[in-house]
Amino acid sequence: MPDITIYHNPACGTSRNVLAMIRNSGVEPNVIEYLKNPPSTQQIQAWLAAMGATVRQVLREKGTPFAELDLGNPKWTDEQLLAFIQQHPILLNRPFVITPLGVRLCRPSEVVLDILPYPQQGPFIKEDGEVVIDVKGRRV
Numbered sequence: 001m002p003d004i005t006i007y008h009n010p011a012c013g014t015s016r017n018v019l020a021m022i023r024n025s026g027v028e029p030n031v032i033e034y035l036k037n038p039p040s041t042q043q044i045q046a047w048l049a050a051m052g053a054t055v056r057q058v059l060r061e062k063g064t065p066f067a068e069l070d071l072g073n074p075k076w077t078d079e080q081l082l083a084f085i086q087q088h089p090i091l092l093n094r095p096f097v098i099t100p101l102g103v104r105l106c107r108p109s110e111v112v113l114d115i116l117p118y119p120q121q122g123p124f125i126k127e128d129g130e131v132v133i134d135v136k137g138r139r140v
Contacts, residue, residue, distance in 0.1 A: 002027065002099060002100050002117045002118075003030070003099075003100065004022055004027050004029040004030065004097065004098070004099045004116075004117075005029060005030040005031075005032060005097070005098045005099075006018060006019055006022060006029050006030070006031055006032070006095050006096070006097050006098075007032050007034040007039060007092075007094055007095055007096040007097075008031050008032065008033055008034065008094065008095050009033065009034060009035060009094050009095070010033065012094060012095070013126075013127050013128070014094075014095065014106070014107055014108070014109050015094050015095040016127060017109040017126045017127055018095045018097060018106045018109045018112045019031065019095070020124070021109065021110075021112050021113065021116070021120065021124055021132070021133075022097070022112060022116065024120050024121055024122060024124050024133070025116045025117075025118040025119065025120055025121060026118050026121050027116075027117075027118060029097075034089060034092065034094055034095075034096075035089050035090060038085075038086065038089035038092070039092070039096075041082045041083075041085075041086060044058075044082060044085065044092070045082070046103075047096060047098070047103045050102060050103040051102075051103050051104065051105070053105070054078070055078045055081040055082060055085075056081065057105075058092060058093050058105055059071060059081065059085075059091055059092070059093065060090065060091055060092065060093040060094075063090065064088065064090045064091050065088055065090075065091070066091060069084060069088075071084060071091070093105055093107060097112050097115060099115045099116060099117060100117055101114075101115040101116070101117055102114075102115040103115070109126065109132075110132055110139070113132075113139060119137055120133040120137050120139075121137070122135075122137065123135045123137075
């Protein structure tokens with residue numbers, strides 16, 4: 001079985017859908033509730049390097065202190081933004097999934113399908129009723 005880890009927030013519908021799609025591929029992932037056990041700055045930097053992304057691309061605005069901290073201001077360096085994430089883990093968007101095929105911030109949730117080592121084992125419908133995988137196991 002491949003090693004798959006999801007940095008998860010059970011209160012987030014996108015995160016719940018991603019977790020369900022991982023399980024629908026026949027794998028039980030390592031689930032880390034990132035608000036209780038935040039990733040280190042070094043982990044986040046490694047993920048960003050693997051994805052070719054920037055810190056700003058993984059910041060979460062909604063439901064966070066983003067605006068009150070003025071994090072949209074270009075004056076903040078990557079190192080400073082990472083320090084803010086360490087102080088306020090909710091600023092890190094989620095879910096992050098790490099598999100042998102890569103690292104992704106899985107927004108939208110279907111992004112996880114690009115890095116799962118095994119295909120979906122059956123149909124999958126997201127919590128909002130959107131069909132993602134049909135009865136033949138094909139991505140819709």
